[in-house]
Amino acid sequence: MDDFIAARSQMALSLGFHIIFSCIGMVMPFFMAVSHYKWLKTNDEVYKNLTKAWSKGVAIFFATGAVSGTMLSFELGLLWPKFMEHAGPIFGMPFSLEGTAFFIEAIALGFFLYGWNKLNKWFHWFTGMVVGVSGLASGILVVAANAWMNSPAGFDFVNGKYLNIDPIQAMFNKAWFSQALHMCLAAFTATGFAVAGVHALMILRNQNKEFHLKAFKIAAIFACIGALLQPLSGDISAKDVAKRQPAKLAAMEALYKTEKPAPLLIGGIVNEKNKTVKGAIKIPGALSFLAHGDFNAEVKGLDQIPENEHPPVAITHYAFQIMVGIGTLLLLISLIYFFNLIKKKSLLEKPWLLKLFVFAIPLGYVALEAGWVVTEVGRQPWIIYGIMRTKDAVTPMPGIAYSFYIFSAIYVSLSIVVTFLLYRQIKMVPVLYSKPKSNS
Amino acid sequence: MEYVVITFLCLGILLYFLLGGADFGAGIIELFTSAKNRSKTRKTMYQAIGPVWEANHMWLIIAIVILFVGFPRIYTTMSVYLHIPLLIMLIGIIARGTAFVFRHYDAVKDDMQWLYNRIFRYSSFVTALFLGIIAGSLISGHIDTQANDFLSAYVWGWLNWFSVAVGFFTVSLCGFLAAIYLIGETNEEHDKRRFIKKAEFMNIAAVVFGAMVFIAAQRDKIPLIDWVFKNTIGLSAIILATLSLVLLWYLLIKGKTKILRVLAGFQVTMILLAISYAHFPNFIRLKNGNTISLFETVGPEKTIYSLGLALLLGSVLILPFLGYLFYKFQKKEE
Ligand code: HDD
Ligand code: HEM
Ligand code: HEM
Numbered sequence: 001m002d003d004f005i006a007a008r009s010q011m012a013l014s015l016g017f018h019i020i021f022s023c024i025g026m027v028m029p030f031f032m033a034v035s036h037y038k039w040l041k042t043n044d045e046v047y048k049n050l051t052k053a054w055s056k057g058v059a060i061f062f063a064t065g066a067v068s069g070t071m072l073s074f075e076l077g078l079l080w081p082k083f084m085e086h087a088g089p090i091f092g093m094p095f096s097l098e099g100t101a102f103f104i105e106a107i108a109l110g111f112f113l114y115g116w117n118k119l120n121k122w123f124h125w126f127t128g129m130v131v132g133v134s135g136l137a138s139g140i141l142v143v144a145a146n147a148w149m150n151s152p153a154g155f156d157f158v159n160g161k162y163l164n165i166d167p168i169q170a171m172f173n174k175a176w177f178s179q180a181l182h183m184c185l186a187a188f189t190a191t192g193f194a195v196a197g198v199h200a201l202m203i204l205r206n207q208n209k210e211f212h213l214k215a216f217k218i219a220a221i222f223a224c225i226g227a228l229l230q231p232l233s234g235d236i237s238a239k240d241v242a243k244r245q246p247a248k249l250a251a252m253e254a255l256y257k258t259e260k261p262a263p264l265l266i267g268g269i270v271n272e273k274n275k276t277v278k279g280a281i282k283i284p285g286a287l288s289f290l291a292h293g294d295f296n297a298e299v300k301g302l303d304q305i306p307e308n309e310h311p312p313v314a315i316t317h318y319a320f321q322i323m324v325g326i327g328t329l330l331l332l333i334s335l336i337y338f339f340n341l342i343k344k345k346s347l348l349e350k351p352w353l354l355k356l357f358v359f360a361i362p363l364g365y366v367a368l369e370a371g372w373v374v375t376e377v378g379r380q381p382w383i384i385y386g387i388m389r390t391k392d393a394v395t396p397m398p399g400i401a402y403s404f405y406i407f408s409a410i411y412v413s414l415s416i417v418v419t420f421l422l423y424r425q426i427k428m429v430p431v432l433y434s435k436p437k438s439n440s
Numbered sequence: 441m442e443y444v445v446i447t448f449l450c451l452g453i454l455l456y457f458l459l460g461g462a463d464f465g466a467g468i469i470e471l472f473t474s475a476k477n478r479s480k481t482r483k484t485m486y487q488a489i490g491p492v493w494e495a496n497h498m499w500l501i502i503a504i505v506i507l508f509v510g511f512p513r514i515y516t517t518m519s520v521y522l523h524i525p526l527l528i529m530l531i532g533i534i535a536r537g538t539a540f541v542f543r544h545y546d547a548v549k550d551d552m553q554w555l556y557n558r559i560f561r562y563s564s565f566v567t568a569l570f571l572g573i574i575a576g577s578l579i580s581g582h583i584d585t586q587a588n589d590f591l592s593a594y595v596w597g598w599l600n601w602f603s604v605a606v607g608f609f610t611v612s613l614c615g616f617l618a619a620i621y622l623i624g625e626t627n628e629e630h631d632k633r634r635f636i637k638k639a640e641f642m643n644i645a646a647v648v649f650g651a652m653v654f655i656a657a658q659r660d661k662i663p664l665i666d667w668v669f670k671n672t673i674g675l676s677a678i679i680l681a682t683l684s685l686v687l688l689w690y691l692l693i694k695g696k697t698k699i700l701r702v703l704a705g706f707q708v709t710m711i712l713l714a715i716s717y718a719h720f721p722n723f724i725r726l727k728n729g730n731t732i733s734l735f736e737t738v739g740p741e742k743t744i745y746s747l748g749l750a751l752l753l754g755s756v757l758i759l760p761f762l763g764y765l766f767y768k769f770q771k772k773e774e
Contacts, residue, residue, distance in 0.1 A: 056545050059541060059545050060541060060542065060545050062541075063537055063538055063540070063541035063542075064538055064541075066497065066537065067533055067534045067537040067538060068534070069501075070497070070500065070501060070530070070533055070534075071530050071533075071534060073501055073504050073505065073508075074504065074519065074526055074530055076508070077508060077515050077516055077518070077519030078519045078523055078526060078527065081516035081519050081520050082516075084508055084512060084515060084516055084519075085512045085513060085515075085516045086512070088508040088509050088512035088515065088739070089509060089510070089512055089739035089740055089743040090743070092505070092508060092509025092510075092739075092743060092747065093509075093743075093746055093747075093750070095505050095508075095509060096505055096506070096509055096746075096747050096750040096751065096754075097750050097754075098505075099498070099501060099502050099505045099750075099754065100750065100753070100754030100757065100758065102498060102501065103498045103502070103754065103758050103762075104757060104758060104761065106497075106498055107758065107761050107762055107765050108761075110765050111765060165739075165740040165742055165743055166742055167742060167743050167746050167747075168746060395519070395520055395523070396520065397520060397523050397594055398590065399590075403527055406527075406531070410531065410534060414534075414538060417538070417542060421542060421545065421546055424546060425545075
């Protein structure tokens with residue numbers, strides 16, 4: 001394997017791994033806070049047990065998120081030293097604030113996990129909220145750093161030198177808001193559907209129904225609100241991308257030729273050599289509308305961009321299709337669920353709806369990973385858009401392929417162990433929580 | 441602001457050595473504990489470090505972030521030429537962190553525990569070893585940025601007598617810190633005595649490996665003796681460390697456990713000071729005789745300013761909270 005490809009794959013793998021755990025760490029504290037709140041208000045033991053059961057799962061995820069994140073902060077330098085040498089001082093601001101946010105999060109988590117029966121109960125609840133808020137804050141901050149790579153700001157690039165550095169301006173670059181908003185919603189949607197789906201499965205299996213129904217409801221409401229808002233925020237992102245990274249937008253839509261009005265493609269097989277797309281459904285003018293809010297606007301195609309600045313079109317296009325397809329599907333599921341909620345229909349009469357949720361367990365995460373592929377692969381060949389090429393940033397050390405193999409093995413085994421542990425947690429629910437215990 | 445940032449950097453590194461080190465040490469102690477006492481050691485250890493390990497671990501991240509934001513050349517030089525030991529240390533961190541949490545949170549306690557324990561112990565050892573190797577390599581003057589072949593550029597920079605000796609010295613210091621820390625965590629006379637034994641053992645190991653560090657330095661032509669003994673700060677730090685060691689053993693016999701921790705921490709701080717003071721602010725010594733100093737590589741003014749501000753703001757928010765965490769979980773349940 002080529003070292004450059006190995007480095008890119010290793011980066012993608014580590015980030016793709018970390019993001020799953022960090023999303024859980026960002027979102028689950030809010031689910032727990034709701035259930036914890038209900039316990040404090042209603043004294044219903046089921047909610048207490050639910051909070052505890054969730055918090056055990058979260059501890060496992062949190063640790064995995066923390067170690068894989070530590071890995072990442074080294075990996076940026078291990079793999080992309082030239083990038084970090086210049087970018088570090090510019091986009092470092094969010095990372096240094098993020099350090100604070102992580103720290104607060106880790107401390108609050110210590111209080112929360114070990115504070116049962118030791119702290120004032122509202123203070124204990126509050127520490128749980130602090131975990132969530134600081135987790136969310138750190139997510140937003142890292143995404144702001146990533147947004148800077150898409151939309152560099154806060155410095156002047158003169159003759160290859162980075163001058164007049166302003167880290168605050170770099171942090172509030174043009175892309176940070178649309179990306180951070182979309183990312184936070186994605187975290188809620190993906191985690192919410194995964195959690196709701198697991199509990200739906202347990203309801204279908206007739207185990208501890210009361211427990212799992214309560215859990216399902218909390219997760220599903222968060223998930224469905226996220227899924228309703230996601231396309232709106234995706235639209236903001238798309239308009240943003242059209243403005244700042246026309247090459248990425250063209251790759252997302254496999255738009256080889258500039259068109260006015262431009263059609264939206266659904267599906268289709270991309271042939272990168274001949275620069276054609278076969279078998280796609282075309283919706284005339286829709287892309288013009290999505291990108292510029294006007295059915296007749298011109299959309300820049302790849303023909304207007306120098307060949308050596310083209311991102312890989314096929315991957316970007318497929319990933320975008322997957323994300324939008326799943327987004328639409330999740331939107332439909334949410335509408336059905338809210339319809340049921342309003343009509344006050346009991347879920348137990350509708351096993352098919354529960355089955356739909358079970359089916360959706362992995363979908364949110366698939367969309368999330370696909371979305372990141374759109375963003376990151378669509379930025380290629382740039383590591384800092386328009387400023388530095390990825391291949392100029394890679395480490396001079398040979399043999400990266402081996403470190404890629406090692407990390408693949410580590411991440412695969414960690415995923416297996418975490419899944420296995422989670423399976424055991426869920427299996428133990430009947431034993432640990434079926435009868436409300438008075439002491440624990 | 442430069443000074444604020446550098447202070448935080450040194451503080452971050454120091455605290456990672458002390459707190460994270462004690463944390464690695466716990467695994468190392470477990471490695472050297474006979475099978476029949478292990479489960480008890482484990483329990484004491486879990487009570488002691490469970491609530492705080494995540495926070496301890498943050499000091500490393502703080503230090504790294506300060507390095508790549510404020511001193512990018514140091515960060516990139518390290519990541520290029522110390523790629524391999526950093527990688528091994530990271531694998532160690534991943535393995536021990538996850539194994540530690542998994543073994544506690546696994547809902548079913550069965551044979552998997554055996555695996556988690558193994559991983560936790562060995563990776564604690566490896567992490568501490570490589571942490572020391574990396575620290576040693578920075579000052580060893582073996583890092584060769586002009587090398588043309590793979591081995592000289594990426595291997596001999598850290599695989600040399602001095603760095604490896606520092607690695608083992610670090611392992612024994614971590615074990616020592618952990619043993620001292622654990623003495624105060626248990627109420628049972630028998631366990632106490634066991635941890636005291638461990639502390640003795642680790643202390644002897646530290647003295648032996650400390651001597652090896654000097655021998656290796658001599659062999660590798662590193663003027664360690666000059667740094668430590670021909671400089672008042674270095675010399676007084678070493679004298680203080682030795683005195684505190686005597687005091688420490690005296691108090692240990694007297695059974696005063698709380699103050700021991702402070703002394704052990706103080707002792708390690710003094711050792712670090714003695715080794716690093718002489719060439720501060722030089723952070724990396726290169727093979728060609730050049731050095732990379734903190735002041736020369738410091739990032740642009742505005743960056744340092746906002747970094748310093750973020751750190752100050754962060755500590756105002758964090759320190760009371762962190763103090764309360766330690767305080768709350770210090771009080772043993774009666
Ligand atoms: C649950 C996950 C999820 C779902 C259902 C969607 N997205 Fe998304 N999308 C993401 C998760 C995501 C993401 C992983 O979070 C990304 C990657 C970078 C980012 O900021 O968000 C992303 C990026 C991303 C981008 C690129 C932004 C950039 O490069 O700055 C666009 C244009 C869209 N999305 C558009 C959409 C549209 C029109 C959707 C309609 C349904 C949609 N997304 C659903
Ligand atoms: C967590 C979600 C993320 C995922 C799944 C992700 C995915 C990827 C992928 C697939 C690549 C490889 C692109 C290619 O080589 O074709 C990549 C590259 C990279 N990403 Fe991301 N990314 C994420 C977030 C981030 C963030 C937050 C940062 C930094 C702040 C970042 C920094 C980088 C860097 C430095 C590279 C290597 C250079 C490059 O290939 O452009 N990524 N990422
Ligand atoms: C979009 C991408 C990312 C998001 C949303 C994200 C979010 C998070 C969150 C919420 C956590 C807390 C751990 C948890 O709750 O499980 C975390 C941990 C961490 N992340 Fe990320 N992260 C991203 C990418 C990165 C990158 C690119 C880096 C490094 C440069 C990084 C470094 C870290 C570190 C060091 C930790 C550990 C902190 C701790 O010990 O608690 N993250 N991340």
